[in-house]
Amino acid sequence: MASAMLNGAENLTLIRAIAPNPKGLGFHASDFSGKHFPKLTSVSCGKLSMRPMKSRSPITKCSVSAPRPASQPRFIQHKKEAFWFYRFLSIVYDHVINPGHWTEDMRDDALEPADLYTRNLTVVDVGGGTGFTTLGIVKHVDAKNVTILDQSPHQLEKAKQKEPLKDCKIIEGDAEDLPFPTDFVDRYVSAGSIEYWPDPQRGIREAYRVLRLGGKACLIGPVYPTFWLSRFFADVWMLFPTEEEYIDWFQKAGFKDVQLKRIGPKWYRGVRRHGLIMGCSVTGIKPASGDSPLQLGPKAEDVSEPVNPFVFFSRFILGALAATYYVLVPIYMWIKDLITPKGQPI
Template identity: 80%
Template sequence: MASIMLSGAENLALLSNRNPNKLGFKGSDLHGKNFRRVGFVSSARVANCRTIAPKCSLSPSRPSSQPRFIQHKKEAFWFYRFLSIVYDHIINPGHWTEDMRDDALEPADLSNRNMIVVDVGGGTGFTTLGIVKHVDAKNVTILDQSPHQLAKAKQKEPLKECKIIEGDAEDLPFRTDYADRYVSAGSIEYWPDPQRGIKEAYRVLKLGGKACIIGPVYPTFWLSRFFADVWMLFPKEEEYIEWFEKAGFKDVQLKRIGPKWYRGVRRHGLIMGCSVTGVKPASGDSPLQLGPKEEDVKKPVNPLVFLMRLLLGAMAATWFVLVPIYMWLKDQLVPKGQPI
C-alpha cells in the first residue's frame, strides 16, 4: 500500500527534445528544453518574468500511469464532492479571478454569438460565465464528471439556457466535427491521461475550430513543486505544447496568465498558469493513435488506499490555498515596482 501511495509524489518524464533556439518567448521557464517553433504570448502581468523568477529546473516528470493523489477520476470526484461547497469563494479568488478568466479566453477567439462551444470540466460554470459574454448560452454545453459542481452551475442565471451534462473529458459524448470552440479550464490537472483528453478536443472540433485549455504550470519554488507532485498534475509549458502537436493541432500558442498580485512571479505555484490554444487543420478524428485508458473507473479499489490517497492529496491542496494569501500580503507590503 505504501508504494501505491508514494507513487503520488514521483516525478513526470519529459516528453520532448527539440531546438530551444526557435522559441518565441525569451523569458520562458523552459531552460534546456527543445521543441519546434510555436507561438508564446506573454500577458502584460507577467512581462517581467525573466528578471523576477528563476528559470525552472527540468526535473523529470512522472508517467501518467502513476498519477498524483487527486489525479484519479474517482478521487477527483470525491475531492470536489466537498470542495464544490466553497469552490467559488475559496479557490477562484486566489487562482482564477474574473480578469484572469477574460485574459485566458481571449486567445480562444470567441468572435461569434452563434458559435457552438463545449466547456469541458466546466464545474461551477465560472469559466462559462466568461464564454457567454461572447456566445449565446443556448449554444454552450457545460460538461463535468461532478454532479455537485454542475449543481452550482445550474443555479447561475446567465447559464440557464446552457446544456449541462455529466461526462468524461477523455471520452466526450459529442460527435466528431461538432463544435466551433473547445474550452477547458482547471480540468486537465485531474486527467489521468492528458494526451487522450487533448486528442478528444481535436476530434469534436470542426475544421478550423480552436481548442483552448487553461491550466496550471509546474512551479519553480521547491516546496510548491513538492506539493504539486503530491496533489495533482502541474504540466510544464513544453508538455502542453507537445500534447497539442501530437494530437494534430496547428498554430499552437501559449499565453501566461496570473493574478495581478503575483507581479509576474511564477515560482510559488499557480493553479491557473497558462492558456494554450491550437487550431484543427483537417476534418475527422485526430491522427494520433492511443492504447487503452490509463484508469479504469469500473475497476474496484482498496477503500483504505483510496481514503489515504484522498486525504494526502487534500492536505497537499491546502498549500495552494495559502500561497495566494501570502502573495497578496506581499503585494500589499512591498512597494510597487519592486520584485516580490
C-alpha cells in the same frame, strides 16, 4: 518562516516579447538567475511564432518551469479521488478557491485567444464545474449554443443555479471520452480540468476530434513550479504540466498554430516560481476534418474497477493536505504584494 519557505531561487515574471538566443531557446540563461524581465502575453514553440509580435522568429522551447518527474503519486489526479475531492470543494469553490487562483480578470484574459467573436458559435466547456468559466464564454456566445460537461454532479448543480447559464446544456461526462460526435463544435474550452486527467494526451486528442475544421481549442491550466517546496506539494496533489508538455500534447494531437499565453493573479506580479493553478492558456486550430491522427492505447484509468477503501482514503487525505499548501500560497503572495513597494520584485 513562511517567507523563508516560499522564497525560491527563481523570481520569474512574464515577458512581452523575447528574441531567441543563439542556442535557439526562448529564454537566455540569465533569465533563470532570479532577475525580473518584462511581461509576457503569449509564447509558442517548435516552428511556431510569438504573439503579438509582427516580426516572427521560430523558437524551440518556451518554458520557465522546472523539468517535471515522469512518475509521481499525485493523489487527487485520478477521476475517483477528484470526484470526492469536488464533492466537498464544490460547497466553497466559487467563494474560497476562485478568488485566489481564478479571478474574472484572469478568466477574460485567458479566454481572449479562443476567438469567441460571434454569438452563433457552438462551444463545449469541458470540466466546466460550477460554470465560472462558462460565465465568461456566454459574454460572447449565446448560452443556448454552449454545453457544460463535468464528471461532478455536485459542481454542475452549482452551475445550474446561475441565471446566465440557464439556457446552457449541462451534462455529466468524461473529458477523456467525450459524448459528442466528431466535427461537432466550433470551440472547445477547458479550464482547471486537465490537472485531474489521468491521461492528458487522450483528453487533448478528444478536443481535436470534436472540433470542426478550423475550430479552435482553448485549454487553461496550471504550470509546474520551480521552487522546491512548491514542486513537492504540486507532485503530491495533482498534475502541474510544464509549458513544453502543453505544446507537445497539442502538436501530437494534430493541432496547428499552437500558442501559449501566460496568466496569473495581479498580486503575484508575474511571479511563477510556486506554480499557478491557472497559469496558462493554450490554443490550437484543427487543420482537417475527422478524427485526430494520433492513435492511443487503452485508458490509463478504469473507473469501473473496484478500489481498496483504505488505499483510496489514504490517497485522498494526503492529496487534500497537499492542496492546503496551494490555498496558503496566494494568501502569502497577496500579503507580499501589499507590503512590498510597487516596482520592486517580490
